[in-house]
Structure formats: structure tokens, C-alpha cells
Amino acid sequence: MSKEYRMDLMATTMMGQAKNIVQAEIDAVCELIDFLRFNVQYALSLQTQQPLSPSAFETINSQNLRGMEGFWAAISPFNFTAIGGNLCQSPAIMGNVTVWKPSDTAMLSNYLVYKIYREAGLPPGVINFVPADGPVFGNTVTASKHLAGINFTGSVRTFQHLWKQVANNIEKYRTYPRLIGECGGKNFHFVHKSGDLESVVNGTIRSAFEYGGQKCSACSRMYIPQSMWPEVKEKMLKIHKEIQVGSPLEVETFVSAVIDDKSFARNKSYLDHAKSSPNLTILAGGKCDDSKGYFVEPTIIETTDPEDKIMKEEIFGPILTVYPYPDDQYKEVADILEETSPFALTGAIFALDEEVKEELIDKFRDCAGNFYINDKSTGSVVGQQPFGGNRLSGMNLKECCCPLSYDAPVKGGHYSF
Ligand SMILES: NC(=O)c1ccc[n+]([C@@H]2O[C@H](COP(=O)([O-])OP(=O)(O)OC[C@H]3O[C@@H](n4cnc5c(N)ncnc54)[C@H](O)[C@@H]3O)[C@@H](O)[C@H]2O)c1
Numbered sequence: 001m002s003k004e005y006r007m008d009l010m011a012t013t014m015m016g017q018a019k020n021i022v023q024a025e026i027d028a029v030c031e032l033i034d035f036l037r038f039n040v041q042y043a044l045s046l047q048t049q050q051p052l053s054p055s056a057f058e059t060i061n062s063q064n065l066r067g068m069e070g071f072w073a074a075i076s077p078f079n080f081t082a083i084g085g086n087l088c089q090s091p092a093i094m095g096n097v098t099v100w101k102p103s104d105t106a107m108l109s110n111y112l113v114y115k116i117y118r119e120a121g122l123p124p125g126v127i128n129f130v131p132a133d134g135p136v137f138g139n140t141v142t143a144s145k146h147l148a149g150i151n152f153t154g155s156v157r158t159f160q161h162l163w164k165q166v167a168n169n170i171e172k173y174r175t176y177p178r179l180i181g182e183c184g185g186k187n188f189h190f191v192h193k194s195g196d197l198e199s200v201v202n203g204t205i206r207s208a209f210e211y212g213g214q215k216c217s218a219c220s221r222m223y224i225p226q227s228m229w230p231e232v233k234e235k236m237l238k239i240h241k242e243i244q245v246g247s248p249l250e251v252e253t254f255v256s257a258v259i260d261d262k263s264f265a266r267n268k269s270y271l272d273h274a275k276s277s278p279n280l281t282i283l284a285g286g287k288c289d290d291s292k293g294y295f296v297e298p299t300i301i302e303t304t305d306p307e308d309k310i311m312k313e314e315i316f317g318p319i320l321t322v323y324p325y326p327d328d329q330y331k332e333v334a335d336i337l338e339e340t341s342p343f344a345l346t347g348a349i350f351a352l353d354e355e356v357k358e359e360l361i362d363k364f365r366d367c368a369g370n371f372y373i374n375d376k377s378t379g380s381v382v383g384q385q386p387f388g389g390n391r392l393s394g395m396n397l398k399e400c401c402c403p404l405s406y407d408a409p410v411k412g413g414h415y416s417f
């Protein structure tokens with residue numbers, strides 16, 4: 001990809017989706033290129049999987065991969081330019097036609113991705129870029145008898161709605177549509193008293209607040225031993241004071257506005273809940289302002305109730321809630337975590353005690369599609385930490401089914417501002 005296009009992809013992602021320059025590069029350039037490279041290599045490797053031919057002198061058996069009849073609907077979220085560029089092109093690489101509906105709030109960068117594909121030689125009619133209202137698009141594609149599949153990333157609510165629409169129309173289709181959905185999360189950091197304090201502090205600040213907590217993998221709840229909390233809190237509050245909130249176009253900005261008015265209202269409702277609930281104390285942030293841009297302060301909340309709704313529901317903004325627990329009760333608290341939320345996208349444990357580590361890995365095996373050990377819950381790299389959620393977060397469809405995709409060194413999560 002030319003330097004000009006890489007710059008344009010970053011610029012459109014910064015302006016349209018309010019990513020700072022670092023986050024825009026990770027997403028719109030690096031991850032998109034990684035997806036393109038990975039998908040081609042993966043498609044080629046699928047071709048090599050052939051059935052047995054036990055008596056090759058008499059019979060040669062073969063299996064050919066071909067595109068499906070009809071079209072795939074690719075429906076993408078606002079938060080990653082690379083995800084839009086991936087959802088539409090991965091079915092196309094396998095020989096399918098896709099109709100790509102970008103998010104209403106990521107149109108500019110996504111259109112540029114489409115133009116780059118066309119300029120790179122993609123024939124007309126293979127990937128069809130169709131900006132549209134979500135429900136109008138959903139109603140239209142699920143009513144078509146030619147629907148071959150849906151490649152969706154976004155919220156649980158939208159995916160379940162689409163699934164129901166397909167079920168209601170099931171008798172109309174020429175072929176059974178394949179449904180692929182990767183959805184939301186309520187990602188956790190679970191700290192044991194043997195965890196490395198600096199990794200906890202830096203990893204949690206990054207995971208909770210990079211891109212304003214609008215990565216599907218962002219940490220939004222943390223469980224920490226009471227003995228560690230005072231020092232971790234002090235260090236986190238110190239870093240919090242240095243976080244720059246502002247325009248994504250300013251190079252020192254760490255957190256910018258959330259994506260739109262709906263997101264602002266959702267974030268505000270959780271801040272209002274925190275202000276009125278006796279179980280919750282706002283330690284830092286807590287304000288929001290939509291007079292110019294939809295700004296929500298990076299917020300750290302402490303809770304005395306690990307089952308408060310703020311520990312269960314996806315907020316998708318820069319709001320982190322921390323539950324300090326009695327040090328000797330980590331097993332009981334792990335049980336609570338396991339049951340608290342219907343999501344299971346990403347999670348991380350911070351523990352250096354080998355026995356405890358093994359115990360927690362086993363305990364949380366179904367709580368996260370991507371599981372991190374002594375590292376933050378965000379930042380998966382294509383081909384290195386295959387991504388996909390469990391339970392309501394997704395279908396765990398990754399190129400590798402290993403539930404423990406990443407065992408990082410203890411210092412792996414370090415970061416300096
Ligand atoms: N698991 C993952 O890999 C992953 C990655 C990124 C984002 N997400 C999740 O995505 C969500 C944030 O993205 P969002 O706000 O764009 O999600 P969303 O569900 O609001 O929208 C996703 C897409 O669906 C479209 N849509 C909305 N209603 C529709 C309908 N009735 N029929 C058809 N399409 C419809 C939207 O226009 C958009 O293009 C969060 O829940 C986040 O966790 C998950």
C-alpha cells in the first residue's frame with residue numbers, strides 16, 4: 001500500500017472515528033494489512049487440506065473450495081476500520097460476492113478502504129459498498145432468497161435481531177445462510193496478590209482508556225486484593241491526572257470524544273447511576289459534556305458490590321469499575337466473576353504464583369475467548385492472538401481454537417506516558 005494511502009487511511013480514521021494517531025495507525029494501517037496478508041495465507045492453506053486417496057492408483061479424491069451461491073452481507077462496526085475492511089474481503093477471497101454495509105459512523109475511512117481495493121484490481125461487483133440505514137439494510141438482505149451468509153461484528157442486540165430475522169425467513173432461502181457474529185464484551189482484569197503491581201497499573205490504564213474504552217476488548221471491570229488496592233489506586237490516579245482529553249488531531253491527546261450521541265447518553269446513564277448508587281464511589285473523572293463533541297471523562301469507580309449492573313453490562317466508553325476484595329477470598333470472587341456477566345470476550349489474570357495461575361486459567365476457561373496472563377486484555381495481533389469471543393460475545397470462530405492464546409511475559413504490559 002502506498003505511503004499516501006496509509007496516511008489517508010489514518011487521517012480518515014482520526015477525523016471520522018476520533019482515534020488518536022497511535023490508535024489510527026494500529027487499526028487502519030497495521031491491522032488492515034495484517035488481515036489482508038493473513039487471509040491470503042490462510043485461504044491457501046485451506047486448499048492443501050484434501051481427503052484421503054487410499055488407493056491412489058485407482059481413485060484420486062479431491063475437494064475444491066468454491067464461492068457460495070448468492071451473496072454475503074458484511075455488516076461492520078464503527079470502532080475498527082480494519083474490521084470493516086476484513087469482513088467484506090475475507091468472504092471475497094474465498095470466491096464469494098459481498099454486499100458491505102459500513103457503520104453510519106465510520107463511512108469516510110471505510111469508503112477509502114473500498115476505493116483502495118478497487119484501485120488494487122478488485123473487479124466491480126465483487127465487494128459492493130452500500131452505506132445504508134442499519135434496519136433498512138438488515139430487513140432487505142434477510143428478506144432476499146439469495147442471502148448466503150452474514151459476516152457481522154457489532155453489538156449482541158443487533159446480531160440477535162439479525163439471527164431472528166433469518167430464522168423467520170428460513171423457508172425463503174435457496175441455501176441455508178451461514179451466520180457469523182462477533183459481538184460485545186464485559187472484559188475483566190482479575191488480580192491475585194502475587195500479581196506484578198506495575199503491570200496491573202499500566203495494563204489497566206491502557207486497556208480501559210485507549211480509544212476511550214471503545215475497543216471491544218477494553219477492560220471495564222477489575223477485581224483486586226484489598227491489600228494491593230491502595231498502592232495501585234494511588235498510581236492509577238497519578239497517571240489519570242496526566243491523561244490528555246481532546247481532539248484526536250492533537251498529537252498529545254490520549255482520549256477523545258465517544259463516537260456519537262447514543263454512546264454519550266449510554267455513558268452518561270452509567271455515570272448518573274454511579275453518582276446515585278451507595279455501592280459506587282467515583283474516584284476520578286465522572287463528568288461528561290456534549291456541548292462540543294461527545295466527551296466523557298476517563299472515569300475510575302470503586303464498588304463494594306461485585307454484582308452491581310456496572311460490573312455486568314457493556315458500556316463501551318472510558319469507564320472502569322474496580323472491586324477490591326479480601327485477599328484470602330480470591331476463589332469466591334473468581335466464582336462471582338465467572339457468573340456475573342453473559343459476555344465472554346476478553347479477560348486477563350495477573351498472578352505470578354504458578355499454582356494460582358493454573359487454577360485461575362482453569363476457572364476462567366469459558367469466561368473469555370481471548371485470555372491474557374500478566375498482560376492487558378486488549379491489543380491482539382492478527383495471526384498471533386486469534387480473536388473471537390465466547391458465550392454471547394461471539395462464536396469463538398478463530399483460526400485456532402486454543403482458549404489461551406497468549407501467555408505474555410510479566411513485563412509485557414508495561415507502558416509509559
Ligand atoms: N467481538 C469483536 O470482535 C468486536 C469488534 C468490534 C466491535 N465489537 C462490538 O461492536 C459494538 C460496537 O459497535 P457498533 O456500535 O457499531 O455496533 P452496532 O450493533 O450498533 O452496529 C454494528 C453494525 O450493525 C448495523 N446495524 C444496526 N442495526 C441493524 C439492523 N437492524 N440490521 C442490520 N444492521 C444493523 C450498524 O449500522 C453497524 O453497521 C460493541 O458491542 C463492541 O463490543 C465487537
Ligand SMILES: N[C@@H](CCC=O)C(=O)O
Pocket residue numbers: 079080214215216217377378379380381387
Ligand atoms: N484487535 C483488538 C480487538 C478489536 C475489537 O474491537 C484488540 O484486541 O484490541
